[in-house]
Amino acid sequence: MNETLLNRIVELRARLAAEPAAPLFGDIPAGSVNPQTGSPLWDDFLRVADGARFGSVDLFSSSEISGKQFYLQGRTDALVIGQILYLPLILDKNTGCLALMRDDTIVDLGPCDPFIETFLLGPRYVEIEESFVDDDWCTIVSR
Secondary structure, three states: OOHHHHHHHHHHHHHHHOOOOHHHOEEOOOOOOOOOOOOHHHHHHHHHOOOEEEOOEEEOOOOOHHHHHHHHOOOOOEEEEEEEOOEEEEEEOOOOEEEEEEOOEEEEEEEHHHHHHHHHOOOOHHHOOHHHHHOHHHHHHHO
């Protein structure tokens, strides 16, 4: 995980702690001590935040991930790490890139850290889905 992303997580975790309504729209829990997802990149993330909820986006905790891999139908080069509006969010273990599974189509989202930093935790959150403009998480990340 790059330092900019780590700092952004720390900053948003503090904002959420100061926001009484935060449990309704966002959560960045403490990291896991020893995640073992099969992806060193994702294990690094889980050591900082063991899962998370960013508005309409869920990142699975280390204890949930193994139960979500059925979407991949036996593929071992990828990992379902979360969901965006209940669509599987997939990490390619070889490239470190994310993709979204929409029906039978895979939508490339780019490298993991920059996507999380700018889309999930940053100003481009609303670009994921138009309706996110009214999302409380959008307000938190826009400050």
